[in-house]
Amino acid sequence: MSTNVAVNWQRDFGIDKENYPNFFSGKDDLTRSVPQAHVLRHAFDLLDLDGILCTENTPLIYFKQVEKITPDKVWKLHRQFWNHGGAPILVLISRDQVHIYSGMSRPVSNLFRHVSPCVKRRGSGHSALSYQYA
Numbered sequence: 001m002s003t004n005v006a007v008n009w010q011r012d013f014g015i016d017k018e019n020y021p022n023f024f025s026g027k028d029d030l031t032r033s034v035p036q037a038h039v040l041r042h043a044f045d046l047l048d049l050d051g052i053l054c055t056e057n058t059p060l061i062y063f064k065q066v067e068k069i070t071p072d073k074v075w076k077l078h079r080q081f082w083n084h085g086g087a088p089i090l091v092l093i094s095r096d097q098v099h100i101y102s103g104m105s106r107p108v109s110n111l112f113r114h115v116s117p118c119v120k121r122r123g124s125g126h127s128a129l130s131y132q133y134a
Helices: 037-047 073-086
Strands: 050-053 058-065 088-095 097-101 118-120
Touching: 037 050, 037 058, 037 073, 073 088, 073 097
Parallel strands: 058 088
Antiparallel strands: 050 058, 088 097, 097 118
16 A cells, blocks of 8 residues: 555545455455455556545446555656556545546546646545535
8 A cells, every 4th residue: 555645545545444445455355255356466566556445346436545646657657557547536645635547538647738637625624515617
């Protein structure tokens, strides 16, 4: 797992094991009965993920905490995520930003010049609904 930069990110996104039994916070959560467990294990290893949310037995969102979101880091992670092809959505979480990337679109090295796929966090203690678009 990566550095814990956004302490309550799961709460901010409204994710808890009780309401989302198909949320996995690490490889230890994966049992033999979990569909596509091999894909999820590989994703945890390859991308050093902090969580995976599945729906209908399919990976939907990969979550990764990073200390700081930089163009170089995004380019590398988005490329690895896109090549892996395990889930359609990658969410990068830092202390003050959330970036959302599609696995359906090819990584672009100069993405930051064209769009800002960023949601800024207003502060700790707020729910995911209090995020504002950059």
